[in-house]
Amino acid sequence: MRTRSIVIPLLKWFSENSRDLPWRKTTDPYAIWVSEIMLQQTQVKTVIPYWERWMKRFPNITSLASANEDEVIKLWEGLGYYSRVRNMRKAAKCIVTDYDGKFPCDLEHVLSLPGVGRYTCGAICSISYNQPEPIVDGNVVRVLTRLIGIEESSKSKSVVDCLWSVAGDLVRHAMSLQKPKQRNASSFNQAMMELGALVCTPRNPLCGNCPLKGRCVAWKENKVEIIPAVPKRVGLTKRRFVGFAIRWRNKIFVRRRPRSGVNAGFWEFPNWEMDAAVEAKHIAKANLSLSQEELSPLCVINHSITRYRNRLEIFVIEPREKPRLTKLNGQWICETKLEGLPLTSAHRKVVDKLIF
């Protein structure tokens, strides 16, 4: 396959240009797994302090498996997509139970762990164990579609299959060229992702500095700007939520989100999704049985989740008598302890406004 000619120049480029990242100093599959899960949907510079804190607190599988769920979520707070961290805890328990606490090293067993898909499995097997397993993430998709000149949508099944097949052939070829003391499967897969992150970027790629430009179809045919094809944007949806910080004798009422669904298990101020026309005093009256004169606006937090643009309006209520809020499945907590709870980033901002 002609594409194989990229392997040697890419490995050379990586050996001279790879970033000094903390998880690159180890081959421990646990540490690499943590980094790969954190890096999904999150930038490297954001992940570094999270990874370092995590490895200090949970240095191995056993410490994660025996951790309290709230503490695990708290350490993840701010990275979002919380099902990832719940699955990590489940996988850690599974490794302790089924594999005597040792991270499995064959594809089938790694793939069977909760939250581990084809990409993460390939990353662990290749980066940690130097097995010639392919990985295809957003960076690799961009590099390969440009390199080969694929103009169809990179989401179509035929293109996805093609990319995994090419990535597999390339990493196996890299492995076949391996000399003593080299770890070519690990280096090649990381090199592909690194090139996508540093050179073959989504906008304004640095083709002039690219070690593969002589072999790149998109570069030769002046199609870099149109490959990979950009999928049509799904329309954005605006949503409005109205919430209440109810204060009673230095305590604040918070509730826990259900155990499944978005932000499962997180704590939050009671809030309801409402049309723009519904006034906060009516929402308070209907859901909290509190009267209107006790409301004062605290803040408005605008935040985005996938295609949703959410507006969270928060009002402080200081009722004269302790309200009965038993139906809300929450509890009264000292204001000083709010900071220690796992909160979504929007409600964390509310705490900052409330306390400071």
Ligand code: SF4
């Ligand atoms: S030449 Fe440009 S488009 Fe082609 S792989 Fe290199 S950076 Fe990407």
